[in-house]
Amino acid sequence: MLGKLVRLGLLGVVIGAGLFWWITTPNVWEPEALANVDGDPDKGALVFAAAGCASCHAVKGTEGANKLSLAGGQAFETEFGTFYAPNISQSGEHGIGDWSFADLANAVSFGTSPEGSHYYPAFPYTTYENMEVSDIADLYAYLKTLPAVETPSLPHEVGFPFNIRRSLGGWKFLFAGKGWGLEGDLSxxxxxxxxxxxxxxxxxxxxxxxxxxxxxxxxxxxxxxxxxxxxxxxxxxxxxxxxxxxxxxxxxxxxxxxxxxxxxxxxxxxxxxxxxxxxxxxxxxxxxxxxxxxxxxxxxxxx
Known part of the structure; x- marks a missing residue:
């Protein structure tokens, strides 16, 4: 009887671990959903403005054209830790200069990095996930026109257990997913x-x-x-x-x-x-x- 209970317990652990792994696996776009989508940098400039990209990723205190040098570094203090906006300039080493369109789409829509890990929701992907793929393509095309800045991103200051990236998949399971705050018959x-x-x-x-x-x-x-x-x-x-x-x-x-x-x-x-x-x-x-x-x-x- 004891052996049977042990086996059932182990089975429960295996099933639970598998369920956790499935729930916390980062999502990505299927390749066919991103195929044959061409971006327009002029439209992308408006997406960039509407999405407020420079407000977070420009160096704090910069003005005018310097706000398009997206070296990051701005700090966002929360009860879970301090998050720093990363470099999203066209630097291949420190920014996103070597990202593909799919890399950007996965980051914006799902909070998934090119390496397949979860981004913290200080990056508002739970909102951006409602964006059309065509707008993300336009944004990608516009970002490609901006300068490279060779400034390393600052590491987040986040303690245990919030520094366990895999656990963010559970948070996404609870709070991410397309949907609107205002429903109904709208004009x-x-x-x-x-x-x-x-x-x-x-x-x-x-x-x-x-x-x-x-x-x-x-x-x-x-x-x-x-x-x-x-x-x-x-x-x-x-x-x-x-x-x-x-x-x-x-x-x-x-x-x-x-x-x-x-x-x-x-x-x-x-x-x-x-x-x-x-x-x-x-x-x-x-x-x-x-x-x-x-x-x-x-x-x-x-x-």
């Missing part, structure tokens, strides 16, 4: 706004509160919450009186293009960077974002 303009906000703009990464292990609390979609770095709070951007309920569509459009609120305050901190990116988009995209925000469920500010 073409609202659908475009949803794509800009939820896929490229990754606004929920800051404006939606998180649970104890860092997953987005989708029941509080865009209701704001604590700043991950511990300084201040992220605003509620739902159409509730605690958020932007008093803002007209034109107020939102003006803010996205200039940074000025209806009260003549001005965007600061990280939002100032976001406005710098969004003002590069055409006016119809500003209108689409405003239409999307007005369709959100009004929620009181998350505490």
């Amino acid at each position: 073409a303009e609202e659908t475009r706004g949803r794509y800009l906000v939820e896929a490229m703009g990754h606004c929920a990464e800051c404006h939606t509160p998180r649970n104890a292990i860092g997953g987005l609390d989708r029941s509080r979609w865009m209701a704001g919450g604590p700043n991950p770095d511990g300084e201040g709070r992220i605003p509620n951007i739902t159409p509730h009186e605690d958020g932007i309920g008093g803002w007209a569509v034109v107020d939102i459009e003006t803010y996205l293009n200039s940074g000025f609120t209806p009260e003549f305050d001005v965007a600061g901190g990280q939002m100032a960077e976001v406005v710098e990116n969004l003002k590069l988009l055409p006016p119809e995209d500003h209108a689409a974002i405003a239409a999307y925000l007005k369709r959100l469920v009004p929620l009181p500010r998350a505490e």
Whole structure:
């Protein structure tokens, strides 16, 4: 009887280990899904702006054309450790200059490195995974036009158990996967706004509160919450009186293009960077974002 129990226990361990290995295996695109997709660098420049790539990967404090030297190094302090934006310049040694289109697509859509390991979700791939392959191809084509910077990426400062990369597959199993925060019958303009906000703009990464292990609390979609770095709070951007309920569509459009609120305050901190990116988009995209925000469920500010 004891021997049978031991064998059953060992079988359970083997099955459990196999299940863990399956769940935590990094995902990648099937080659046929990426075949015959050609990128346009001019369109890619708009994807680059909408996705806010320079806001994280440019050297902190750089201005103008220097913001396109994507050497990384910016620090993001969280309760799980400090993460540093990597070099994503065209350096073959220190950046992504030798990456294929598939390498970039796997990183953006699944948080999977060219070596087949998991990236930390400080890189917002759980949002970018909703991006169309054609937009990733355009982004790839644009990145190829940018300079190489020979600056090594800084290592993340993450302690046990968060430094076990394989375990990130379990986190992805719980919180990754394509899907929208705003569902329902949307107009073409609202659908475009949803794509800009939820896929490229990754606004929920800051404006939606998180649970104890860092997953987005989708029941509080865009209701704001604590700043991950511990300084201040992220605003509620739902159409509730605690958020932007008093803002007209034109107020939102003006803010996205200039940074000025209806009260003549001005965007600061990280939002100032976001406005710098969004003002590069055409006016119809500003209108689409405003239409999307007005369709959100009004929620009181998350505490």
